[in-house]
Amino acid sequence: MIENLDLGMVNWARAQFALTAMYHWLFVPLTLGISWIIAFFHTIYVRTGSEEWKRLTKFWMKLFGINFAIGVATGIIMEFEFGTNWSNYSWMVGDIFGAPLAIEGIVAFFLEATFFAVMFFGWNRVSKGFHLFATWMVAAGSNLSAVWILVANAWMQYPVGQAFNPDTARFEMQNFFEVAFSPYAVNKFTHATSSSMMLGAFFVISISSWYLLRGRHVLMAKRSIVVAACLGLVASIFTIFNGDESAYEIAQVQPMKLAAFEGLYEGQTNAGLVAFGVINRDKKVYDTQPAFHGFNIHIPGLLSLMANRSFNSFVPGMKDLVYGNAEHDVLGAVQKMELGRKAVASLDAYRQAKKAGDAAAAEVQLAAFDEHKEFLGYGYLNKPEEAVPPVALSFNAFHVMVFLGTLFPLIFIGYLYFSYKGTLERKKWLLGLGTITYILGMIASQAGWIVAEVGRQPWSIQGLLPVTIARTNLTSGTVQTTFFLFLVLFTLLLIAEISIMVKQINIGPEEN
């Protein structure tokens, strides 16, 4: 795979960011998800006073602590990368991201640092009520700290509440609430946190199933499964609904991304959703090759329904979005590039006029820039086809995520049904499947980020800043070195996590 990479700095920087983000995301969703499940376990213990529930809560808390400790600060590396590899971007978005990330730092530090210690050290040393409160606060604090980074990411996909200042070259926040509560941000947060809760439930189910298959810690495993499956089922259904809402939002603000998810080259009315298909990796937006190899199944009208809430609506394809479609009033990248070029030219003329001290000319150029600034990013594309993201990767990641996301509620229902019937221990096939559900959940979670980030290429900020302009003007040598350094560092951390975790799982909950 490495041999196929373009060795240019931009691609190495992208690969490095993808590597660090994906490793970071191995730890984060488990922290977000299992913290809620532990809060429920702890609540049951406090309400029942049962020592078995206390033992169970302490066991899962210990595994949570291992994951938290190994994963903590792995995201900081992404901030290093912003300053070094993506300095133009970093400069331009500083005003937008400063406030959310500062809030994240404060919330994360005070909530997590304060209550984390109480949660772990508080057994028999603080009141039961305060101890339980601390556990809930850790869950709330972890998830709240994720809000702001997701708001920042959502803004890159849907840059609202901002204005570009041509004197400072910065996007400046005009309306905090528009940024924080944009529908894109709300959907992203609910989708990320509910899917993380589902992942946390799978973590509990995987380990508990393993115990049941070996006949160890049977009561604890069965109790853990029931609570985790209940929460996981609710979370998985919620994830499907807010995933659908996310797709609707994407159709409105990033139609190219949606078209790439579905391998939709030609726009269609009553467009179908691909239920099965092997995407043709060699197809280009301008050629006449088929989009799919051989047999494929489309569910008629479902893509139109998802995109526009109407079976008979038109969903633009990649060709429409590249070359335009006057009949359906779709402006193509070709037309947007012309407008973007005007924005760039006006920006340059404004800069020259300011330098020359010609205030009148500067004002004229600024007005011209304002007229076309929403297309600024298109001014930097070399060819309109560059507006198309990598289709095969977007398509495959999207369909893996959707397939697994549809399967997950059925697994939770299976666990709940056989738990209710009292026959779960005899269902070896389900327990066998259960042991790998955490891996399946992680694949879906990682695929979700591939969908979000690969699907928005070539943009750093949708329509305003392509990755080629967001980068620092460096050679690729340094980025390659740190890419492999990170690969080694993160792999070592992952090995440490897995080995410590496996050791503790083998030991199991404390007997006394």
Next chain:
Amino acid sequence: MTEQNPPRPWLVTRIYRFYRDGFRQMTVGRTLWKIIFIKLFIMFAVLKFFFFPDFLATQFTTDAQRADYVIEQLTQSAPGSVQPSKEKTHD
């Protein structure tokens, strides 16, 4: 004669003892703290220091210079006229 309870320690003392005893009783936690410190050392003392200078902070001394540089990047990077392609453009 009634036995008197010892006076309750100050809040700060109780918090100090809470953390002290908590850290003393850690088992897996000790290993995890070691990993955290090693990780933070590698990140900040090695990676950040040697490999990740803040480009604009190190190359320029004022925000005005940084803004000028980025504006120049934005205005000098646009290609020429728009040509829809009939050839391979990306994978």
